[in-house]
Amino acid sequence: MTSQVRGGQLARLLGQWHALPGRRRSPDYAALAAAVRGLIADGRLPLGVRLPAERELAEALRISRTTVTAAYRELRESGHLTSRRGAGSWTTLPGGHRVASSGLWTPQDDLDMIDLGIAALAAPPELIPATRAATEDLPRYLGSAGYHPTGIIELREAIARSYADRGLPTSPEQIMVTNGTQHALDLVLRLALAPGGSVLVESPTYPNALAALAARRARIATHGLAVDAAWDADLLLASIRQSRPKLAYLIPDxxxxxxxxxxxxxxxxxxxxxxxAGTDLVIDESFVDLPLDGTPVPPPAATFDRHSRVITIGGLSKPYWGGLRIGWVRASAPQVQRLAAARIGVDMSSPVLDQLVAVHLLAEASTIVAARRAQLAHQRDALLAALAERLPQWRVTVPRGGVTLWVELDGPISSALARAAEEVGVRLAPGPRFGLDGTLERFLRLPFTLPAADLIEAVQRIAAVRYDLDRAGRPQWREPSVIA
Incomplete structure (x- = not known):
C-alpha cells in the first residue's frame, strides 16, 4: 500500500522553503518544486509516497492553489512526480538516474559531478593481474556445482590468517564469506535479531546499517559520539547494562x-x-586495515570474547574495491553453520570467481594496503588544508584512520548546504543521514577517497555555496522535524 503524506506534514518538512538558495531569482512555484526535490534528494521524503492534493497543500502552506498546481507540473516534468487521474501524485526519480550509497539520485552520465556521498576508493592497479590469475584457478572448481555457502576454503583460510596475524587465533570454520559487509550484517541480523528486537547503535553511524535495522523493525537506542572524545565509556557501558539490548552494532576501528x-x-x-547483559556485539571492521600516520590499532574486540558474544564483520570494499563484493563474518563455528543455513533462503553462496580474485588480492595485502594508506593520508591532508583555507570556521578533528572527516559546521545547515551544493556539481551526504531523528544538522561527512585535485575543487564550490547561503538572507534556521 502506498503511504501518504498529509498537507500539514509536508508543510513541516518543507519548513522555510521560500528562503532556499536562489529563491529571490525564482517564482514561488519553482521554489516550491525545488524544495520538494531537495526533500527527495536528502531522503526525508521517501520514494513512492503520495503527496497531498493540491488544494490541501495550498491551504497548509497558505499559498494559492495555482502555485501548487504549477509546482506539481514542474515536478512531473523533471521526473520527480508521477500523477494519475483519480489516484493522486507520488514521488519518483527521473529516468536514467540511480540511487547512490548516499541516498541521493545520481545522473549516470554526469561527468562534472564531484560525488562526496560515496566513501570508497577506485580499484587498485593490482586488481587486473589478480583477476587474470583467478581465471587460471577457476577450472579447479568447474567440475562442481559451484555452491559454497560458507565460501571456498582458500579464501576462508586467507581471512582466518589475517585475524591470526592480528593476534586473534581463527580457524577457517569460523569464517563465512558473504557478498560484501552489508550482506554480512543482513545475515547476522536474520540470525541474531527477531523482528522488533532492541538494538544499540552509535550516533552518528553508518546509514546503511540503520536501513538494515529498520528492515528488521528493530527498536533502536543510540549512544552519542562526541566530536573529540568519541565514546563516553561510562555512558556506553551503562546503556548496555541498563537497557540490556539484544544486540549492539558498533564500529570501533x-x-x-x-x-x-x-x-x-x-x-x-x-x-x-x-x-x-546478554547482549550480542556486532563489530564492523570495515576500516580496520586503514590506520594513517602509523597509528597502532588495538586488538580486535573478539580477542576478549570467551562466550561467543562477539560477531565480527568485515570486507574488501574499503581497503580494496567496492565493486568486488566480498565480505565475511567471523564467529564461532556453530554460529557460522547457523548463518550458512539461514543463507540458503537468501542467495546460496558468493561467486567463486570473485572469491578467487580476493584470494590473490589478500596475498598482496601488504603492498596494496600500504599504498592505499599513503594515498589516503595525502588526500586527507589536501582536504584538511583546503577546508582550513576556504572554510576556517568549520571544526574538524583529524581522523587517525579510515576514509572520512566528520565536520562540525558553523550552523545547522547540513541539508540545505547539500541541496545547494548539488546545483554546483558537488554531491554531499548531510549529517541527518547518519542519525535517526533528523538531528545532526550541524555536521557533514566528507570522504577523502577522491584525488586531491577533486577534493580541493569540491571545497571551493562548497565554500562559494556557503557564502551564497548567507547572501541570500536566510531567516532563523528551523529545528529539524522528527520524522517517525
Missing part, C-alpha cells in the same frame, strides 16, 4: 563517519558488559 578509534581498555570492558 575508525568509526564511520567520525574516524574515532576505540581504546583497548574500552573494548575489553565492552565485551564484559555485553556478556553480563
Amino acid at each position: 575508525f568509526q564511520n563517519p567520525t574516524g574515532h578509534l576505540m581504546p583497548v581498555e574500552l573494548r575489553e570492558r565492552l565485551v564484559g558488559a555485553a556478556h553480563a
